[in-house]
Amino acid sequence: MERKRNKHKLYxxxxxxxxxxxxxxxKDNCKVAIKYLNTETTYRQLYxxxxxxxxxxKEKKIHSNNIGIFLPNSIQYAVAYFTISFLEKxxxxxxxxxxxxxxxxxxxxxxxxxxxTDTQYMEILTTYFEGFKYKVVVFNMDDNxxxxxGMEELAITEEHxxxxxxxxxxxxxxxxxxxxxKRVMLTHKNLxxxxxxxxxxxxxxxxxxxxxxLPMFFGYCNTAQFLTHIYIGALIVIMDGMFMPNKFFRMVQxxxxxxxxxxxxxxxxxxxxxxxxxxxxxxxxYICFGGGNMPIEKLKLLLSAFxxxxxxxxxxxxxxxxxxxxxxxxxxxSKIGSVGRxxxxxxxxxxxxxxxxxxxxxxxxxxxxxxNVMKGYYKNxxxxxxxxxxxxxxxxxxxxxDNEGYIYLVGRKKNMIISxxxxxxxxxxxxxxxxxxxxxxxxxxxxxxELLGETPIAKIVLRDDESGVSEGxxxxxxxxxxxxxxxxxxxxxVKEIPKTATGKIKRx
Amino acid sequence: xxxIEVRLKKVIVKNSRKEILDNEIADNSSLTADFGVxxxxxxxxxxxxxxxxxxxxxxxxxxxxxxxxxxxxxxLIIKKISQKQ
Numbered sequence: 001m002e003r004k005r006n007k008h009k010l011y012x013x014x015x016x017x018x019x020x021x022x023x024x025x026x027k028d029n030c031k032v033a034i035k036y037l038n039t040e041t042t043y044r045q046l047y048x049x050x051x052x053x054x055x056x057x058k059e060k061k062i063h064s065n066n067i068g069i070f071l072p073n074s075i076q077y078a079v080a081y082f083t084i085s086f087l088e089k090x091x092x093x094x095x096x097x098x099x100x101x102x103x104x105x106x107x108x109x110x111x112x113x114x115x116x117t118d119t120q121y122m123e124i125l126t127t128y129f130e131g132f133k134y135k136v137v138v139f140n141m142d143d144n145x146x147x148x149x150g151m152e153e154l155a156i157t158e159e160h161x162x163x164x165x166x167x168x169x170x171x172x173x174x175x176x177x178x179x180x181x182k183r184v185m186l187t188h189k190n191l192x193x194x195x196x197x198x199x200x201x202x203x204x205x206x207x208x209x210x211x212x213x214l215p216m217f218f219g220y221c222n223t224a225q226f227l228t229h230i231y232i233g234a235l236i237v238i239m240d241g242m243f244m245p246n247k248f249f250r251m252v253q254x255x256x257x258x259x260x261x262x263x264x265x266x267x268x269x270x271x272x273x274x275x276x277x278x279x280x281x282x283x284x285x286y287i288c289f290g291g292g293n294m295p296i297e298k299l300k301l302l303l304s305a306f307x308x309x310x311x312x313x314x315x316x317x318x319x320x321x322x323x324x325x326x327x328x329x330x331x332x333x334s335k336i337g338s339v340g341r342x343x344x345x346x347x348x349x350x351x352x353x354x355x356x357x358x359x360x361x362x363x364x365x366x367x368x369x370x371x372n373v374m375k376g377y378y379k380n381x382x383x384x385x386x387x388x389x390x391x392x393x394x395x396x397x398x399x400x401x402d403n404e405g406y407i408y409l410v411g412r413k414k415n416m417i418i419s420x421x422x423x424x425x426x427x428x429x430x431x432x433x434x435x436x437x438x439x440x441x442x443x444x445x446x447x448x449x450e451l452l453g454e455t456p457i458a459k460i461v462l463r464d465d466e467s468g469v470s471e472g473x474x475x476x477x478x479x480x481x482x483x484x485x486x487x488x489x490x491x492x493x494v495k496e497i498p499k500t501a502t503g504k505i506k507r508x
Numbered sequence: 509x510x511x512i513e514v515r516l517k518k519v520i521v522k523n524s525r526k527e528i529l530d531n532e533i534a535d536n537s538s539l540t541a542d543f544g545v546x547x548x549x550x551x552x553x554x555x556x557x558x559x560x561x562x563x564x565x566x567x568x569x570x571x572x573x574x575x576x577x578x579x580x581x582x583x584l585i586i587k588k589i590s591q592k593q
Contacts, residue, residue: 242550484525489525
């Protein structure tokens with residue numbers, strides 16, 4: 001009886017929970033929590049396993065606050081995630097696509113003294129960390145073995161908090177030049193608030209079954225899919241390997257999936273898939289999508305191709321944990337092109353350059369307030385102050401309201417390129433290319449691409465026209481140092497790059 | 509190199525994020541790990557392969573081991589072309 005009452009209270013919205021409490025709520029639940037390939041784990045097993053791994057790691061007396069995860073989407077990822085939560089440390093996911101320089105700079109910047117991985121990724125990590133001067137312990141979840149690399153202890157930044165729920169729970173990567181990295185610190189309260197808002201907004205229950213195909217370390221997946229469904233005790237089914245439309249339809253049919261979240265490019269592949277009507281997808285209540293522009297004509301085609309599915313257009317930002325607005329299915333046609341209205345517990349305004357609210361139809365910047373707004377960028381107070389002013393998060397996204405308060409995105413203030421739903425920051429690619437001996441100046445811009453939305457292209461001024469460096473060499477140089485999705489799809493050699501009066505690159 | 513291989517390699521070169529030459533593609537090459545082909549490029553590549561060879565790659569063919577390795581992909585295409593004739 002007592003437990004039931006507590007649970008009810010939690011569903012009503014206790015924001016002082018920690019991430020580990022989300023799993024503790026279900027520690028006696030024998031229902032399957034996660035399915036991946038031919039394996040599954042119950043909530044009880046997920047709890048026990050995470051606790052056991054946490055006990056093992058405790059023995060290592062980890063002096064750093066932050067622990068990395070280098071794992072693909074899998075049950076292991078979920079176990080590693082909660083292991084770190086039980087240790088009351090900060091989760092720092094690292095995408096498995098990351099290359100050596102990206103991983104080692106993350107480890108150094110985030111002061112990772114431990115990285116959790118499995119046998120498959122162990123070799124990559126140990127190769128990448130060869131010669132790394134700082135001491136890093138790599139923990140292999142498969143055999144529970146520890147491998148120590150490097151000697152020198154990293155200097156640790158202490159986190160000061162007056163209450164535990166305001167402690168950082170996870171640090172997610174946003175833009176990342178090595179000289180000016182931005183790691184978003186999301187607190188336990190940020191995440192739990194956004195989880196509760198999602199549940200309320202989409203009326204999710206323990207009977208839901210979610211299909212995860214986005215990387216689990218994406219803010220979009222971390223909160224709106226992974227934590228939200230663990231919170232309500234629902235079933236999570238993880239897609240193995242690459243996203244393929246046939247795999248999506250088969251899994252929705254076989255597992256009776258009720259909701260899915262994807263980026264526009266994924267949805268376009270569903271639309272173009274020739275066997276889309278061969279499968280029974282009547283169990284699917286929602287497809288949530290966001291993270292890039294969805295052309296209205298394509299959205300109309302999706303709505304008519306899959307009339308039994310409710311399409312939910314969402315808007316969010318990693319800095320807002322991430323979800324900010326949603327356009328619910330009942331308004332999908334009447335408000336087509338809108339990202340909807342703020343979800344519960346999130347306040348949104350659209351303001352002009354003076355910080356005053358704009359009128360209906362006038363363009364301004366979206367600003368966001370609520371317990372979902374990040375604590376700040378890790379070790380980067382200057383960048384934090386640029387985006388959080390008087391408790392409001394300045395998103396850099398430009399939008400207009402209609403007369404019923406529905407929000408329509410119209411552009412971005414930032415230079416960001418969104419390719420296949422993934423944010424790419426031109427500065428990161430530019431910083432790398434500037435290190436190439438043949439490159440004098442570089443400007444990375446987004447170019448429209450039908451499936452991906454945008455793709456990065458590089459405009460390059462060579463130091464010496466006679467250097468003979470080819471487009472291929474420069475692309476391969478990027479490929480060796482950056483995750484594949486950041487590699488420019490083409491290189492244009494130009495005589496000069498236009499600049500503003502202050503000498504900044506004129507991108508458009 | 510057979511005519512099929514020449515045409516298939518041309519499609520792979522077009523869809524690879526990395527700048528590669530035909531002769532760098534070997535039977536054990538991984539299109540994902542070695543040439544940076546991601547999920548969405550893979551879907552585009554399948555469409556290109558289908559139109560290049562006028563064949564249909566079925567759902568059951570799209571098991572990742574077949575599509576992500578050059579050798580098995582080549583074998584699949586040869587099989588599809590012979591079934592067509």
